[in-house]
Amino acid sequence: MELLDWSLISSTIRMVTPILLAALGGALCARVGIFNVGLEGLVLVGAFSAIVGNHFTGSLFLAILFAALVCVLFSLLFAYMTIGLRANEIVVGVAINFLALGLTTFALRAIFGVKGAFYDKEMAGLPKLDIPVIKDIPVLGDIFSGHSPLVYLAFIAAIVLYLFFYRTVTGFRVLAVGLSPVAARSLGLKVTGLQVLAITMCGILCGVAGAQLSLGQVTMFTEGMTAGRGFIALVAMMMGQSHPLGILASSFLFGLMDALSIRLQGLSLPTQFTSMLPYVLTIIAMFFVKEKSQAGGRGQSSR
Amino acid sequence: SAGGSSAPADKAEGQAAGQEGAAKKRIALILPEKIGVNPFFQQMDEGAKKAGEEFGAEVKSIESTDHGAIEENLRVAVAENYDLIITSSFESEDALKKVAAENPDKNFAIIDTVVDLPNVRSVTFREQEAAYLMGAAAGLATKTNKVGMVVAMDIPLLKKWTGGFQEGMKATNPNAEFLVNYVGSFSDPAKAKELALLQASKGADFINGAAAVGDLGVFEAAKEKGFFTSGQDVDRTTIDPEHIVLSQLKGTDAAAYETVKSFVEGSFKPGVVTYGLKEKGVGVTYVTHESKTPLNAFIGQEVIDKVKAINDEIVAGTRKVPDSFE
Amino acid sequence: MAAIRELCKSLVQPILAVMIGLLTGAIVIAAVGESVIGTYQEMWKGAFGSFYFFTSTLARATPIMLIALGLALAFRAGVFNLGAEGQMVLGAISATLVAIYLPAPGIVKMLAGLMVGIAVGGLWSLLAGFMEARFRIPLLISTLLFNYIAVLFASYLVTEPFQDRTGSAALAQTLMLDKSAWLPKLFSGMSVHAGFFFAIAAALLLFWVIRFTPFGYEVKMLGQNPLFARYGGINQIKVMLTGMFASGGLAGLAGTVEVFGSHYRFVDGALTVPNFAWTGMMATLLANSHPIGIVFTSILLAAFQTGAMGVERNTEVPLELASVIQAVLILFISAKFSYDWWKKRKAKGGESHGAA
């Protein structure tokens, strides 16, 4: 039927990548006890720096690196304000969102001399990777092959983050810090250092998320092009209970709903209602994931 | 330089001295939003500035951060004694109605909508006419009988575009299927691109972009998948002539330019001015306006000729394009 | 004597923060080659430069303050309500529709509108609270998601069934309210309207509730240790739901007074674009959820906005830079520079703070 063609899934995979990456970043922060509402801003900064990097170096690799670097700087600002100066993390997050929007717009003008959007038809976007064997398998090939490398990287990142949390020593300590900063401190763990580490990693992930947005999905930068993805990432993070694989599932769920809502636009429903669909369905989905959240034990708000 | 605020006093004195011609006219252009990604406002800004330079007026454009700021900016502009205050769009209607009525001696202009007051000049566009031509061209050119349109948001304002386009398409090709999708944002090229890809996968071979900056995403999709597309406001075909084959034009710059010009030259009159196909205030490349790029074969001269004929009918008034759509 | 020292100490923090913020802003302004003093002058003038500007700052502070006060109660109860935006929008649209279509004299329309605005905002918020209490769906998520739903729903109402079709019909907006139902302006020709009084009254009321009443005590204890509260016989669900209702209701009131006192009709996007909700949340957090503090932080944050408008009008500093300066100021004000911080800084000679 019309609603469920395979391109739906392929498109979902692409659309979901920045959200997934940012949500993983958010999870890192959440795991050390910091609620990062600045994801939206960080991704925007990443998207912009990726374009700048690409423009000046001509190398996609350096562009991504540059995006990650700039986002790390922003993250360090976030870390310094919240941990060093004990500012409220939500205030800082919101301020960072404002800052990112203002700075990218301003820099767009200062660096490229344009307003609104920077688009250069000469600029190469991220290549589409064809995965050797898979690409020839009929349906699977359409779905899984032919995405930008960052798409694959995002999925790998989820798994790597999973391994990081549950297999490495540093990840173990990061979890400990989030579970009980007091106990961690009394053990002599470097709580601040671990927090900064997590926030830095969040910066890298957000930088990559931005690069996927501005170099992977399209090849351009426009003001405010994150269009709320950072907040969706926040929802995905919370729904996935800051567990990398949970986030993988929840971002995907959301992406699928979103793609579905697009396909419903043609039907005689008002657009506002189709646009509502992903949010409504996410809430409905919450009725089912709650069981796990109780076992998860991190329900600070739900007691 | 931060001399802005001390200026009004001097200027006011200058005027009081009564040298009409010698004192530079001061004109404020109050935009209802941030210029941001909106080419409509960008053009207006440029048009007004250009006229200011050419005719020796001081033009200051002021962006409003949000709805609530419009009225305040208008009031401050009155207080700072600008000679002419131009604003724009439906969003400013309420505010201008109030401020203009309270200041009957001031001159105001509003672009893109009508405020019926004795001291206001209104300039409006009949975009639906251009959209109609665009739709007509699309209906004629499509080979798959599927035509797409990616629209920024499902809001009444944009019905002029979707409605006009659809009417035009139906007029030339009643069998064509019209696919429309909404991005839900004026600044989301990534999603716009996905929507275009979706429409292409459903078989659309021509997809009209009306998603503000999202159009760039549509263009990219066209390049990737090889369908044809069109842009808005200015001649976009230059970006990628192979795939961007038409552009729907709107002379906001001209409107601003003319307003400033007439004011400086003393021919400024309150009342309503509308720009449609007839006045060449709106149009479509190749049909009503020249383009720097050669015509793409997908459209072809034959189609253009037919659309030109439609244009002539509209101009002559024999073919009617409705004002509003449901 | 000791009290004065304490006071000085507590003042060091905000003063230092504003100074550092202004300094950073100055660097940005200087970097683009504009006059630092001039820009700040315009900023000041835009916010407080004349009675007119002062009142428009107060007008802008009004919805921020109301939202912030609502959130303060929720935050104190340990309930994190991220849904002020949706609550505000839904409250405002309902209030507007009631005031337009209720066949009654103006004053009745207005009062009914205000009540409905509070009730609908409150109920929408309560729904999220109920879902948390009954189904354990975390508020943090549901309130965030509810924003999208509310905003889209309001948008639908003004694009389809209740759109104003009398004029050009090009905007998604309702009809205009009867003049008789408008909230009076406090001074003619100035922007500040009676909604500001509501906000101040709400602040005082909230201060009284928090400071003196058992309910205020219970809210505080619930926020500090929910188990202790439960043990002590505080009905945490009742308090949580009351907190949610109050915060949603005040957000609804914020949207309503903004419509009834400034816009006079509900315009799609007019309440969301200015970011009242997030600004309100910042005002609360900066004031540490203290009602009287909120009055000041709201005015401060509003002043940043009106100040930025002044900068936009009167200097060549681009608008986006004004917003950068605004963000920088907020960043630093949120920081807890303490007297100790200053001493430590000096002692350590700026040794870096906790880098990895």
Place this chain on the structure above:
Amino acid sequence: MTHRLEMKQMTKKYGEFTANDQVSLTLEAGEVHAIVGENGAGKTTLMRMLYGMEQPTAGEILLNGKPVSFRGPNDAIRNGIGMVHQHFMLFGEFSVAENIVIGYEPKQAGFFRRKEAVEKVSALSEQYRIPINPQARVSTCSVGEQQRVEILKVLYQGADIIVLDEPTAVLTPLEVKDLLQTIRNLAASGKSVILITHKLQEVMEVSDRITVLRGGRVTGTVSRHETNVDDLARLMVGRELEELSQRIPLEGKRLLHVDQVTVREKQTLLDNVSFAVHHGEIVGIAGVSGNGQSELLQVISGLRPVQAGKIHLAGADVTNKSVESIRQAGLAHIPEDRYMWGTAKQESVEENALMGYQRKPDYYRRGVILRDAFRQVVRGWVDRFAIKTGSRQLQELAGNLSGGNLQKLIVARELGQETPLLVAAEPTRGVDIGAMEYIHQALIEKRNSGDGILLVSSELSEILALSDRILVMYKGRIAGELARSEATEEKISVLMAGGNVHGSDQRAV
């Protein structure tokens, strides 16, 4: 001669308040050194300085003769000092082994070798004869097990000096016995132990030397052989202890009636429990922790729903009623975990005291809490129970009170409710012997005035001293009941372990 540890003239001031005043102390290898003193005497504070958690205002710490200064627990750990905190510093989500090795994990290329951790922990547990299941999740462990985890952690970190701050307060008698044995083993293997406790028998059992603190100063250091419990008590409290009041024989009506109550949550926590408390009666509940006592109290006080059965209080059916209505029906409650249930640490003493009074007619008029009137009352409690609140008095944060003083505040608050029924869980946990005596006295007085008390305590001596009747819980049931006259420690212990005792007719109701 150098000591393993020497603390010299340690002083710690919190603002105007001096918590430690020139305290000096030495510790030798293989020694068990007990520190005793009243609540708020400064024991914990002294240890926190040793462990690097607080910076001394003045004084010097010498390790093996060399001066050291610790900027954080990290430094202390590295220098072989380990501390077992009273409220454990454990991660409930993690396994026992993970909790022990954290900070010093066995690893390879950055990867955490959990298997090796388990092996190491097993080896360690054998070496010191501290049994533990390394793979169990800590949140599922009993308090005693958690404490062993803490001790093993300290040993794993290579501590030579082990500080135990009131380790026995939360343990059952059996667990206490094990712990004391462990302490002796540790000392025998050359470790030095500092033991803080209020239980003087324990002190006499394991320690070599004893230092007594009072009001932040050392009042004396004695060798165990030169002293006895009474002398120590006198040194601590500065006066003789008194006998408990006589109990008046009373035949009261039934006040609390628990009837066939069952609680299930994955497994059955309470199984058909029935008993009653009458006016003028103290009913003691004994049992190894984890056998349903906590759940029983929570059920009675409305913090947990029952799946079957009925509870009546003062004639009213309070089954599954809200805490508020149960309290109104006549219940006050001293919670077993004072930090989790009993306080808001970040709030002042006054705010903590106010809980439950905020809507009482005496302190609430025309919508407003009558703060002044209430403050008078709290001052009364502070005086009566000798609660040391520090320099800011009623405005001191509850979290800054010493453990015992906080406990006294809670006891005062709940006694002050003057309800017919008092549910008292571990009412003297962590309080010094002087205060314990006072609290016991207050409980008896309450009983004599005709009120009923349900007492849960892991301290058998406390149960025996106070109860008119004793119920023993085992696996969620009432395993037996003993009258005051027939109860002995032995009989109770047998019942607690699931055995049978003759002479206990099942007249629970």
